[in-house]
Amino acid sequence: MTSTPRIILASGSAIRREILTGADIPFEVMKPDVNEDVIKEAGRDEGLDLESLAMRLAEAKCMDIASKTNAIVIGSDQIMEFEDRAYDKPADMTAAKARLMETQGAPHTLINAIAVARNGEIVWRNLDRPTLVMRALSETEIDAYLEAAGPDILHSVGAYQIEKLGSRLFERIEGDHFAVLGLSLYPLLDFLRREGAIAF
Template identity: 80%
Template sequence: MSSAPRIILASGSAIRRDILTGAGVPFEVMKPEVDEGVIKDEGGREGVDLETLAMRLAEAKCLDIAAKTNAIVIGSDQIMEFKGRAYDKPASMDEARARLLETQGAAHTLINAIAVARDGRIIWRNLDRPKLVMRKLSAGEIDAYLKGAGPEILHSVGAYQIEKLGARLFERIEGDHYAVLGLSLFPLLDLLRREGALLF
């Protein structure tokens, strides 16, 4: 009986590691060497939509690692869209505060793209667009949240971590909870079963 293929997560994201670990998926982590700024600049010049851009980033990450191994390689990327604009991770707590002031009381979308490669080629893609509706928040509430959550939120495009204190910022979420966190788990598990990487 042949052994199950190795699984590699092409990401330095702690929450993506936690999602796979929590689901009992055996995997290794390899951080890709991809210049996201170059891909974003190219996409901007070409006028591609944000879904296409997110998928290009996910593909680039998994292909960078897949070129070095015959394992199943998972790449993922997430872009926040608010009023037609794309947002990167905030660079400072002041920028995080400004973002929360801008998005409070309104809805935004998180575009979550996953690309999986095996034997050096893309074998599967998945795109999710969960919608998040934020409560109306005062400046004082936002300041209290930032003080409680701390600079760890700078790792999130929306300046929040929905799995932690950030849950208190929202009225509701429409869509896949795992896609909000950064990795659409259920379709990925289905793919890993089909590829013989998981028994169940």
């Protein structure tokens, strides 16, 4: 009888853990030791497009853990793209307010990349680009949101948590809900079924 392969999430992200837990996926967490700033700088120097950069980051996280185990290792990364520019997570609440003031009333894209390794090699990749259309917001509304949501929003590149109070900021979302959260669940589930890691 073939044993079910172990699954490791190579991420320190709480929301990615919640996504897998919610789908009742048996997994372990190992936080990768990856310097994202170095990878981003190298990617910019090479002229990488944002999709390629997001995938490179996901692969680096994945392979840092995959080099130490023969488990199925899931790495993921997300880059926010607004008006052809990439955005990192806001450093503080002042930066978060500036981010929301800039993006209110307009669409932006979240580039979500997943790389999966098994036996130390990348065996699967997935890329999603959901578009989020933020409604027009006044400065008063943004201030009220930031006060209510608190500093947890600094863990999000867009300065919002769509699964919580941040849902009030949007007019509509086009694309996969889980990709917005940071891990495209449905294609990942399909891959895990094919690998015999989950029964259904």
